[in-house]
Amino acid sequence: MAALAGDGTCIECEALTHWIELQVIDEHNKGFAGIKGLLTDGAGTEYEITLKDGPILVNKLAPGPVTLVLDNETWLAEAQTRKPDDGSDPEIAAELDKNLSKPGNKASVKVLQSVTTGDLIVLEGEQKLPEKHVATGCLSLIADNSYVIKVAGFNYITLRLGVFFDGTGNNTENALNGQQEIEEWLTKVCNDPTELEENLELCREGQLPVEGSYANDKTNVEKLYALYLNQFDEANSQLATGIYVEGIGTTEGESDNILGSAFSLGDTSIKARVEQVCEVLIKDELEKIQGNIEYDGVLKIIFDVFGFSRGAAAARHFVNTIDTKDDHGLVESLPTINGFSFKLGFDWTKREDSRIGFVGIFDTVESAVQDTLLGLSEDCAERVVHLCAGDEYRKNFPLTRITSDVEGRKIAPQFTEVMLPGAHSDVGGGYRSRHSYSANADAAMIEGSRLRYFVCSEREEAGKLHTDNKAYRDALSYAKLKLSEGWGDKIVTKVKGDKSYNDDFAFGEIGLKVKYRFIRRKNYKRKVIHVDVMLKRMVEGELSRIPLHMMFEAGYQAGAPFKEWKESNPDLKLNLKDRSLPIELKGIDSQLLKSACSSGVLDLRNQIDNKKYKLIRRYYCHHSSKNNGFVDGIVNSANIVNDLPVREYLANTPGEES
Structure with missing residues (x-):
C-alpha cells in the first residue's frame, strides 16, 4: 500500500x-x-x-x-x-x-x-x-x-578515388622515355640527308628505334588520369585523387614482360594489378595527401574506375572485387594509414558507404589465362560507359561487351555502349601524334604492313599468267574490300621478275606482291603462288582524342571530378600539325561528343556519312590486323569468317569467371 x-x-x-x-x-x-x-x-x-x-x-x-x-x-x-x-x-x-x-x-x-x-x-x-x-x-x-x-x-569527408588501369603494353613513363628517343631519331637520323642510306631506309619504313610500351604514346586512360582533380572540395567535403596503374605486361623503366603482355600472367597480370591497387597503390596515394586536411574520418568512398584493353578487363575485375565485398585488400590496407579512420559503422558491403560511381572503359579485351570477373551487374555502378572499336578485327582481340547478349540488344538502364570508327588503340589511345614532337614527324606516322597472304599450288601451264590463279584472285578480292572501305587509294600489283618488284609501294597503295616457285614432280612441275596484300600509309594519331573527349564528357556529367577541357592542351588537340588533309576531326568530335551521355547501345559508324568515314579510315584509322611474320601473325592476324574480317563478341555475364 x-x-x-x-x-x-x-x-x-x-x-x-x-x-x-x-x-x-x-x-x-x-x-x-x-x-x-x-x-x-x-x-x-x-x-x-x-x-x-x-x-x-x-x-x-x-x-x-x-x-x-x-x-x-x-x-x-x-x-x-x-x-x-x-x-x-x-x-x-x-x-x-x-x-x-x-x-x-x-x-x-x-x-x-x-x-x-x-x-x-x-x-x-x-x-x-x-x-x-x-x-x-x-x-x-x-x-x-x-x-x-x-x-x-x-567533419567527415567523402573520398572520391579515380582508379586508372592502363592498357596492355601501355606505360606512361615508358612512353615519355620512348618519345625522347624517337624525337632524337627524327632529328638526328630521319631529317638529316647526310645520314647513311640504310638508316634513312628504316625511316622510310617507319621502323622506330624503340618498341613495346616505349613505342606507344600515352593512352586515353593516362590522359583522363591527368585531367582528374587531385584536391579537397571544401564545399562538398570531398577529397578527390587519382591512382594510375601501369598497363598489363609493363613496368616503368624495364623491358615489357612477355608472359604478362601475351597471357596476362605474373606480377603484371590483370589480377596482380587489381591486388596492387587494393593492397598498395591507393594506400600510398592517401598517405601522401590525407595529412593536408583536418577531418574526423571518412564517411563514404566513391570509386571512378577507368581502363583500356586488358586494363578495361582489370577495371571490371576491380569493380567485382570491391562492390559489396569486405574481403579485399583495401579492408586491411587503409586502416594502417597513420591518422586514417572511417566513420563508426562503415561497412564495405553497403553501397551507401562504398560505391562505384562511374565506370569508363575503352574496348575491353581480356585474352587472359587467369580466371577473371568481367561481368558487370546492373547495379554495380551508378553509371557505366563502354567505348568500342568498330574497325578492330584481330582474332586475339575479342570484345567483351557490357550487353547481356553478343548482338548488343540487352543492356542495363544506366549502361552505355558505343561503337566508334577506329581500331583498338584508335579508341583507347596509344598511337603517337605529331603534337608530341618538335621535329618533322613523318617517319613516326608511317604504317606499313602485310595485311594477309594467300597461297595456292597448281600444275604449271605454259603461257599462263602469274596472276591467273586462286591465290591472286582471293588476294585481289580482299584488296578490293579494303579499297571499298577507304583504307587506300588504289590497288597496285607487282609480280616477281618485274623491274619494280623490289620497290616500295607508295603511300596509299594497297599492294599485291606476287611471288612463285616450282616444285618438280615425276612427270610435271607444280607451281606454288604466294600473294601478299600490303598496305603502306601515313596515319595521323588524333582519332583517339574523340573517344577521349566523349568519355570525359560522360564522366563529368556523372560526377567524376575532372579539370576543365582545354583544346590548347597538346594531348587533346584535334587539329593537325604540319599537314593538311581532306577531312578534319573537329566536326566529327562535335557530332559525336554527347553520344556517350545517354544510355543504350549506339553504333556511331552508321551516323557518319560514308564518304567521311572512308576519309577517316584513310588518314586516321590504323589497320591493326596484320601478318608480318610467324609471331606477328599469331598475335595480330585477322579473325576471318567466310573470307571476311569479323570481330568476335562476348556477352556480359555477371558472376561468371572468364
Whole structure:
C-alpha cells in the first residue's frame, strides 16, 4: 500500500507529476526525426522516446536528474552525416536565438546544452569515436525544464578515388622515355640527308628505334588520369585523387614482360594489378595527401574506375572485387594509414558507404589465362560507359561487351555502349601524334604492313599468267574490300621478275606482291603462288582524342571530378600539325561528343556519312590486323569468317569467371 501524506494524498503519485521537454538539433538547427532512445527519470524509470524535428514532451516523471541514451546504430547512421557550422551563415545563429527566445513547456525558459555524440550513446564493442566527439559529460538534464540539445557536427569527408588501369603494353613513363628517343631519331637520323642510306631506309619504313610500351604514346586512360582533380572540395567535403596503374605486361623503366603482355600472367597480370591497387597503390596515394586536411574520418568512398584493353578487363575485375565485398585488400590496407579512420559503422558491403560511381572503359579485351570477373551487374555502378572499336578485327582481340547478349540488344538502364570508327588503340589511345614532337614527324606516322597472304599450288601451264590463279584472285578480292572501305587509294600489283618488284609501294597503295616457285614432280612441275596484300600509309594519331573527349564528357556529367577541357592542351588537340588533309576531326568530335551521355547501345559508324568515314579510315584509322611474320601473325592476324574480317563478341555475364 502506498504511503499517504498528512492531507491523504499518495506520495508516489504526487512525485510523478514532473516533465521534461527536449529538442535535439544539429549545428544547423535541423532535427533528428525518427531516432529512438531511452529516457530515465530520477526514480530509475525508463521511457521509450522517439525524436522529431520539433521538441518532444515527456510527462509523469519522478523529480530530479534525467538521463538520455539514444539508439546506437540509428543515431550514428544519421548523426555522422551532419556537418559542423562553419560560421559563414549568420542566419543559423539567428534561428537558434529565435528558438531559444520562445517559451518552453509551462512558459519555461529554454536551456541550451551543447554536447557530442559520445554524450548521447553507449559505445558498443570496439567502437571508437573521433577525439572531438567522445563523451564530455556536459549533458545535464533536470525534470521540469525545457532543453535544446545541440550536437556537434562531424567533419567527415567523402573520398572520391579515380582508379586508372592502363592498357596492355601501355606505360606512361615508358612512353615519355620512348618519345625522347624517337624525337632524337627524327632529328638526328630521319631529317638529316647526310645520314647513311640504310638508316634513312628504316625511316622510310617507319621502323622506330624503340618498341613495346616505349613505342606507344600515352593512352586515353593516362590522359583522363591527368585531367582528374587531385584536391579537397571544401564545399562538398570531398577529397578527390587519382591512382594510375601501369598497363598489363609493363613496368616503368624495364623491358615489357612477355608472359604478362601475351597471357596476362605474373606480377603484371590483370589480377596482380587489381591486388596492387587494393593492397598498395591507393594506400600510398592517401598517405601522401590525407595529412593536408583536418577531418574526423571518412564517411563514404566513391570509386571512378577507368581502363583500356586488358586494363578495361582489370577495371571490371576491380569493380567485382570491391562492390559489396569486405574481403579485399583495401579492408586491411587503409586502416594502417597513420591518422586514417572511417566513420563508426562503415561497412564495405553497403553501397551507401562504398560505391562505384562511374565506370569508363575503352574496348575491353581480356585474352587472359587467369580466371577473371568481367561481368558487370546492373547495379554495380551508378553509371557505366563502354567505348568500342568498330574497325578492330584481330582474332586475339575479342570484345567483351557490357550487353547481356553478343548482338548488343540487352543492356542495363544506366549502361552505355558505343561503337566508334577506329581500331583498338584508335579508341583507347596509344598511337603517337605529331603534337608530341618538335621535329618533322613523318617517319613516326608511317604504317606499313602485310595485311594477309594467300597461297595456292597448281600444275604449271605454259603461257599462263602469274596472276591467273586462286591465290591472286582471293588476294585481289580482299584488296578490293579494303579499297571499298577507304583504307587506300588504289590497288597496285607487282609480280616477281618485274623491274619494280623490289620497290616500295607508295603511300596509299594497297599492294599485291606476287611471288612463285616450282616444285618438280615425276612427270610435271607444280607451281606454288604466294600473294601478299600490303598496305603502306601515313596515319595521323588524333582519332583517339574523340573517344577521349566523349568519355570525359560522360564522366563529368556523372560526377567524376575532372579539370576543365582545354583544346590548347597538346594531348587533346584535334587539329593537325604540319599537314593538311581532306577531312578534319573537329566536326566529327562535335557530332559525336554527347553520344556517350545517354544510355543504350549506339553504333556511331552508321551516323557518319560514308564518304567521311572512308576519309577517316584513310588518314586516321590504323589497320591493326596484320601478318608480318610467324609471331606477328599469331598475335595480330585477322579473325576471318567466310573470307571476311569479323570481330568476335562476348556477352556480359555477371558472376561468371572468364
